[in-house]
Amino acid sequence: LGCALMGLLPNGALVALFGDLGAGKTNFVRGMAEAAGMGATVTSPTFTLVHEYHGARTLYHLDLYRITAPEQVFDLGYEDLFDPKDGVCAVEWAEHAEGLLPERRVDIRLAHESGDARSVVIENWSLLPSGWERRVGAE
Numbered sequence: 001l002g003c004a005l006m007g008l009l010p011n012g013a014l015v016a017l018f019g020d021l022g023a024g025k026t027n028f029v030r031g032m033a034e035a036a037g038m039g040a041t042v043t044s045p046t047f048t049l050v051h052e053y054h055g056a057r058t059l060y061h062l063d064l065y066r067i068t069a070p071e072q073v074f075d076l077g078y079e080d081l082f083d084p085k086d087g088v089c090a091v092e093w094a095e096h097a098e099g100l101l102p103e104r105r106v107d108i109r110l111a112h113e114s115g116d117a118r119s120v121v122i123e124n125w126s127l128l129p130s131g132w133e134r135r136v137g138a139e
Helices: 002-006 025-035 070-076 132-136
Strands: 013-018 050-054 058-063 087-092 105-112 118-125
Touching: 002 025, 002 132, 013 025, 025 058, 025 087, 025 105
Parallel strands: 013 087, 013 105, 058 087
Antiparallel strands: 050 058, 105 118
């Protein structure tokens, strides 16, 4: 799903990921990285907060799990990260940056279901092109 979505995202896009621990946020970003032709192993930047992956496009991967107040996001230089001119930004634990996220974005809400199953809800906030649901199999 991350791979399919990445092909639809313009440069400057932000993907806000929401979900409990182990819901699949980092795996979603791995799919995005694969679509951008990145050979790097994608890991969650829980302690470094930001990873950059360079391929056909740049993918900025943020993990805000350790952020306790939106004000701490200012120290990351979030303005440039949340609007990357040369690529796409994926933010895990995006709820920790509430109020700072751009209005134009895609929200991905992942939740545990029974066994290994996950539910995924995609909310397009004026970013994805018309017909995006068919292209990512969301219909």
